[in-house]
Amino acid sequence: MxxxxxxxxxxxxxxxxxxxxxxxxxxxxxxxAGIDAEVxxxxxxxxxxxxxxxxxxxxxxxxxxxKRVMVVMVVTYFAQTLDKGTLNFASIMGxxxxxxxxxxxxxxxxxxxxLAMQVLPDFMNLLIQRLPVGKYLGFCISAWGLVLAMTAVCxxxxxxxxxxxxxxxxxxxxQPAFVFLSTMWYTRAEQGMxxxxxxxxxxxxxxxxxxxxxxxxxIQGQSLKNWQILFTLLGCIxxxxxxxxxxxxxDSPMRATCWSPEDRLLxxxxxxxxxxxxxxxxxxxxxxxQTYLLAIAQGTIIMLFLFSAAYLAQAYNQKxxxxxxxxxxxxxxxxxFICVKTNAHTKVGLLLAFYCMQGFGAVAVLNLAVMSNxxxxxxxxxxxxxxxxxxxxxxxxxxxxxxxxxDAPRYIRAFIAHLVMYGLQLAAIVIxxxxxxxxxxxxxxxxxxxxxxxxxxxxxxxxxxxxxFDDLTDKENKDFRYVY
Numbered sequence: 001m002x003x004x005x006x007x008x009x010x011x012x013x014x015x016x017x018x019x020x021x022x023x024x025x026x027x028x029x030x031x032x033a034g035i036d037a038e039v040x041x042x043x044x045x046x047x048x049x050x051x052x053x054x055x056x057x058x059x060x061x062x063x064x065x066x067k068r069v070m071v072v073m074v075v076t077y078f079a080q081t082l083d084k085g086t087l088n089f090a091s092i093m094g095x096x097x098x099x100x101x102x103x104x105x106x107x108x109x110x111x112x113x114x115l116a117m118q119v120l121p122d123f124m125n126l127l128i129q130r131l132p133v134g135k136y137l138g139f140c141i142s143a144w145g146l147v148l149a150m151t152a153v154c155x156x157x158x159x160x161x162x163x164x165x166x167x168x169x170x171x172x173x174x175q176p177a178f179v180f181l182s183t184m185w186y187t188r189a190e191q192g193m194x195x196x197x198x199x200x201x202x203x204x205x206x207x208x209x210x211x212x213x214x215x216x217x218x219i220q221g222q223s224l225k226n227w228q229i230l231f232t233l234l235g236c237i238x239x240x241x242x243x244x245x246x247x248x249x250x251d252s253p254m255r256a257t258c259w260s261p262e263d264r265l266l267x268x269x270x271x272x273x274x275x276x277x278x279x280x281x282x283x284x285x286x287x288x289x290q291t292y293l294l295a296i297a298q299g300t301i302i303m304l305f306l307f308s309a310a311y312l313a314q315a316y317n318q319k320x321x322x323x324x325x326x327x328x329x330x331x332x333x334x335x336x337f338i339c340v341k342t343n344a345h346t347k348v349g350l351l352l353a354f355y356c357m358q359g360f361g362a363v364a365v366l367n368l369a370v371m372s373n374x375x376x377x378x379x380x381x382x383x384x385x386x387x388x389x390x391x392x393x394x395x396x397x398x399x400x401x402x403x404x405x406x407d408a409p410r411y412i413r414a415f416i417a418h419l420v421m422y423g424l425q426l427a428a429i430v431i432x433x434x435x436x437x438x439x440x441x442x443x444x445x446x447x448x449x450x451x452x453x454x455x456x457x458x459x460x461x462x463x464x465x466x467x468x469f470d471d472l473t474d475k476e477n478k479d480f481r482y483v484y
Contacts, residue, residue, distance in 0.1 A: 069185045072249045078201035079238050080174050083148050089213035090227035105157045107400040109164050116168025118390050128180050134249035137177050142242030144170035149235025152228035179385045191372050196310025199365045203302025210296040302358045309362035320433040320484045323366040326359045331422050333357035337415045373483040376474035436482040456483040
């Protein structure tokens with residue numbers, strides 16, 4: 001089709017004028033069901049000669065994709081984490097007292113969000129594949145913005161449970177949609193950094209949320225409570241962002257009318273190849289306003305963990321090894337929480353231990369990168385993504401329940417449960433790494449290649465990826481190599 005120095009052949013560009021009819025010479029094109037089928041059919045109609053993309057062009061295409069896709073994922077994930085975390089800041093603005101919450105009711109307001117996220121993951125994945133993903137995502141964002149704003153009118157536990165459950169149902173689109181977008185628009189080598197970029201918003205929302213909470217808490221004498229202002233403001237902003245996503249995010253490389261037909265072809269080729277933290281800080285003896293400001297430091301540390309993990313994973317291609325290492329600070333911090341009593345003399349040390357425990361987000365990023373890199377075939381990806389999402393939501397649903405009101409302020413039993421889970425996580429990381437290394441050896445042996453435990457694909461293997469869009473699983477595709 002095109003070499004690094006040659007312009008793409010004009011007849012191919014002419015054939016791509018109709019955004020819904022990416023064919024080479026055919027005028028009887030029926031739109032297939034789903035984006036993957038559309039991409040596969042598009043490539044099937046092209047002349048089977050490799051398109052070579054030089055480094056300069058690749059960087060230009062990556063910048064174009066980042067501008068349209070990465071920005072949407074990062075800002076949307078920030079909005080999602082901020083919206084879910086709003087309850088965290090509202091907890092010290094008086095929502096617990098104003099809505100007459102008692103016992104475990106505050107815990108259930110977090111649990112119900114994640115339980116709702118488990119109701120329709122497979123259905124959401126199906127819709128993501130069948131519907132225009134940009135428009136579907138934009139609609140869900142605007143809808144959850146309206147639901148978030150409605151929280152301001154809730155007067156009791158029942159009303160809060162209803163809006164929080166609706167919020168969970170609508171926000172459940174995010175994680176499967178982002179995995180789908182990452183695999184559609186970015187190469188395998190880039191996906192770890194992409195996931196790290198949007199996942200880092202867990203930290204950034206702490207910084208921004210702390211500033212917003214600090215600012216709103218200064219408002220006095222207004223008819224609305226501070227927490228009502230918080231929910232109304234963020235809900236309206238989220239609604240407006242959803243409308244922007246509807247207009248800005250392309251549904252696929254084939255349908256991205258914002259780019260030239262030539263660039264759309266090149267982009268398609270390139271792609272084919274915590275809710276109790278503030279209550280814990282208050283328990284240390286910090287004032288409410290100090291807690292808002294400490295949330296900013298907490299967010300900065302989370303981002304340092306996330307960006308360093310994403311950078312090191314891309315630089316050294318050792319995701320599971322890094323996941324093991326980044327689990328260790330969490331274990332150290334948890335042990336300190338179990339062993340050290342909370343008082344005025346220990347609060348600084350406990351705060352540092354608390355910051356060490358923010359490394360869990362980096363491990364989550366690395367785990368998502370491992371999943372997206374080692375599951376092939378869209379059908380299997382849907383199932384794997386759903387299982388990961390269900391496990392994530394289930395963990396977040398159970399998590400608040402281990403922080404029992406009668407265990408405050410130290411929550412010893414909750415942190416013992418954390419320690420057990422970290423031990424299981426380390427064991428799972430080791431077992432998975434050994435397993436993936438063994439599978440690579442077997443794949444190379446089956447192709448009469450020298451068996452090696454090398455991580456991922458080797459240059460000398462000269463793998464062409466001609467069956468990349470055949471919906472073959474990683475086991476069925478003999479050319480697939482596992483990355484760990």
